Structures are given as structure tokens and as C-alpha cells.
Amino acid sequence: MSQTVVIEELQVGMFVHLDLGWWAHPFALSSFLITSPDQITTIRGLGLKKLRWSPEKSRLATAPQPPGAPGDADAIVVVPAPVAVDDGAPPVAADAAPAAAEATPLQATAPAAVPGPRAWTLDALAAQTAARELCEKQYGEAGRAWHEAQRLVPRAPDQAREVTEGLTRSLLDKMMVDREMCVRVISDAAGDRVSGHALNVAVIALLMGRVFGFSEDEMLDLGVGALLHDVGKLELPDRVRHGDLPLNPREQQAYREHVTLGVALGLRMGLRDGALHVLAQHHEMADGSGFPARLNLDRMAIGARIVSLINRYDNLCNPAQVAAALTPHEALSQIFAQSRTKYDATMLNAFIRMMGVYPPGSLVQLTDDRYATVVSCNSSRPLKPRVLVCDTKVPVEEALLLNLDGCVDLGIRRSLKATQLPAAARDYLSPRQRMVYFFEPVLADAADTVEAMAA
Numbered sequence: 351m352s353q354t355v356v357i358e359e360l361q362v363g364m365f366v367h368l369d370l371g372w373w374a375h376p377f378a379l380s381s382f383l384i385t386s387p388d389q390i391t392t393i394r395g396l397g398l399k400k401l402r403w404s405p406e407k408s409r410l411a412t413a414p415q416p417p418g419a420p421g422d423a424d425a426i427v428v429v430p431a432p433v434a435v436d437d438g439a440p441p442v443a444a445d446a447a448p449a450a451a452e453a454t455p456l457q458a459t460a461p462a463a464v465p466g467p468r469a470w471t472l473d474a475l476a477a478q479t480a481a482r483e484l485c486e487k488q489y490g491e492a493g494r495a496w497h498e499a500q501r502l503v504p505r506a507p508d509q510a511r512e513v514t515e516g517l518t519r520s521l522l523d524k525m526m527v528d529r530e531m532c533v534r535v536i537s538d539a540a541g542d543r544v545s546g547h548a549l550n551v552a553v554i555a556l557l558m559g560r561v562f563g564f565s566e567d568e569m570l571d572l573g574v575g576a577l578l579h580d581v582g583k584l585e586l587p588d589r590v591r592h593g594d595l596p597l598n599p600r601e602q603q604a605y606r607e608h609v610t611l612g613v614a615l616g617l618r619m620g621l622r623d624g625a626l627h628v629l630a631q632h633h634e635m636a637d638g639s640g641f642p643a644r645l646n647l648d649r650m651a652i653g654a655r656i657v658s659l660i661n662r663y664d665n666l667c668n669p670a671q672v673a674a675a676l677t678p679h680e681a682l683s684q685i686f687a688q689s690r691t692k693y694d695a696t697m698l699n700a701f702i703r704m705m706g707v708y709p710p711g712s713l714v715q716l717t718d719d720r721y722a723t724v725v726s727c728n729s730s731r732p733l734k735p736r737v738l739v740c741d742t743k744v745p746v747e748e749a750l751l752l753n754l755d756g757c758v759d760l761g762i763r764r765s766l767k768a769t770q771l772p773a774a775a776r777d778y779l780s781p782r783q784r785m786v787y788f789f790e791p792v793l794a795d796a797a798d799t800v801e802a803m804a805a
Contacts, residue, residue: 366404367403368396485536518573525560590605610642632654702732704729707733717760719763724737
């Protein structure tokens, strides 16, 4: 049961709940254990007067007596609760209490039990499920923030800019940590195509900016520009909002005007030059074949070079007509084989390294003939992603992801279309109609331990 506490009485050890939405604060979770005074300072800077906390999940050595409790008003009570990570993350047990003074030497030195394969499997499955649910929840909140910004653009452009900058800063706060990040594909039921495209482009662009060591200001401009790169389409008729639909010359020209309209809206919103360059140049090409100004590589802003590439990739994977969609592997192969002169070669190479040769969402056949879908990639080993393997003996919701990076004798033989999968594998892997990407930190995978023990 949660209680409220005034902001001035926050203490290290309290398990608190920030009812602000994931994108409105810089913490990785909306519910978490306070472990340092710096976190308290950050929370106080959010402008809250009070917030919820859960005594039973806290790790306070002492806590004030609740109002109305018997005894002295200054008496204290012990709150020895275990730590529980909220928002879909797996529970983490608190440190064990010290052994009692009367414990025998045998009791005090008894070795801890070693978890068996079944325990490792359950732990890995719980962590895997929690990571997926957390990604999907955070993605959903980011999508709602994006829609709020779009709603504000026509009538309150300054507020639209503030919401978009807030969303970008929140993404950066969670992304700019001292750990490698990977791209993960999540449920295509999350969000809608329009917000999904904006978020896909923004998330992948920010990860690219991280790879290239962009400054804080450059990252902010890149994120805002990526989130708003199609804002000019708000002023177009529905019919001409999608350049991949069959359009006559007049409609094609109307579609191209979304760039100019977007820059005009960006100026009304008060966007900075770096973000405006992304809006103005996200359809330009390195070889000068893009629009509206036919700029070549030397005249394109670096942020626009990134967004131009990712925008094309996502449009190939997620076109307006689902039947025309390419698999992620096909989209990447097509860009490299047919269009690489249209993009900054340095950006394209970094994009392939980051997304992997088999980007998340790709359907593959492994070298042992099993079928799988790629769930996330490892930028340091682009041929060794993390996959969900088809095993009809295991319910799909209980299937552990397999990290190919830890499998010396196992790899990917080929990429497949959904129509090339046997019916049983297609039913099991449920290929996505839409590729939806988010990011997560690269963590030690308990599934690797299971795989090693099974071997």
C-alpha cells in the first residue's frame, strides 16, 4: 500500500512512485528505490510538492511513526522490507539480514545453495518478460507525448516545442548512460503507424548520434528534428501524406511541399537551427538527387544525413501499403546494393554495424536449420543478434531468447520472408506486420547461462 510524503521529507531508502509519465522525468523507471542524495535533489527539481511511496518496498533503517501510532511521537519503527522494482522490472531481493549473534559457526559459514538449471531458466524468463514489458510501456508513453505535441502544433506552437524537447530529453536521459545500448523490436500493436514512424526514426537517430559522440545540444537538435521531421504533413490532405502511394505529378508535388510547410511550422515553434536543418533536409540525398533543394553531401547538415538514411529505411519496412513492406534485412540490403551513393558512407556503415546485418524483426534460418526471429542486435557482433527460436514444444510466452554471441558453433544461415516459413514456424513466430523499434541497455543475459548449462 502506498502513502504520500512531502518532498522535503524524502530519504535515501524510500521506494517512491513518480506519477508523471515515463517521459516527464530523467529516471529509468517511474517507481524505484532512492539510493543517493543526488536522486532526491533531482526529484525536488521536478516541481512536485508530494509524491507516493511504499513503506513495504523501502529499505529504511528507521522511519517516523505514522500519525496516530501509540507511544512517543519521536519513536521509530524498523522497516525491513525487500526491494521491489516496479513498472514491470523483476523483483530484486534485499540483502540478507546479518546472522544472529547466537548462530553456530556451522550456521554462519554454511555455503549458499547454488541455483539449478530450472531456477536459472525461471530467473531468465522473468527478466526477459520484464524487459519486454518495460520497453513496451515506455514506448507507449513516448507515443502519447508525441501525439500531444502534434496536437499542440497548430494552436500552441511554443508548447508543442516544449513537449517535444521534454520527450527528447527524457529519451536522452535514459539513453546516455555508461552502457552499450541496443535496438530492440517490440510488439507491433504498440502505437500507430504515424507516431511509430516518428519514434523509430528518432530512437535510431539518437543511438546513431551517441555512436558519433554528439554533444548534448547536437543530440537535442537531432532528437527534436527527427520527432518532427514530418510535421509539415499536418497541413496536407490525407491523400498526399504518403510518398510511397501511387501519386500523379500534381499530388507528388503537393507531397513534396511538406518539407517547406514543416520548416514554416518549425519556425513558428521556435526550433533551433539544428532541428530546422533536419526538417528542411530529411529528403535530400548525398548525390544531389533529393528534394526540395537538391543538396549534395557537403551541403547537408550532419543530423539531416542521419535522418535521411533512417527515414528511408523505416519507410521501406513500414510503408503505407503493408503488402509492399520489405523485411528489415531486405531493406538494409536494398539500400546498400542499390542506393548507397545516396547516403553518407560513414553514416551507412555505422547504421549497418548498429542495426546488425540482420536487423531486429528479421526472420532467419539458423545453421542448425531451426527458424527464428531477430529480437535485438549487438553492435559489436552484427552477425550474432539475440533471437527467438521456434520450438513448438515450449509455449512462445515461455521461450527464452537465445544470444548467438554466446554460441560458437551456431549462427544465421539465411534471411527469410514470412511466406518462406513453414506454417508451424509462421504461427509460432507470428511475423510482425509493422517494425516497431525502441532501445534497451545491453545486459548480461541469464539465457546465456542456461544455454551453457544445457550444452
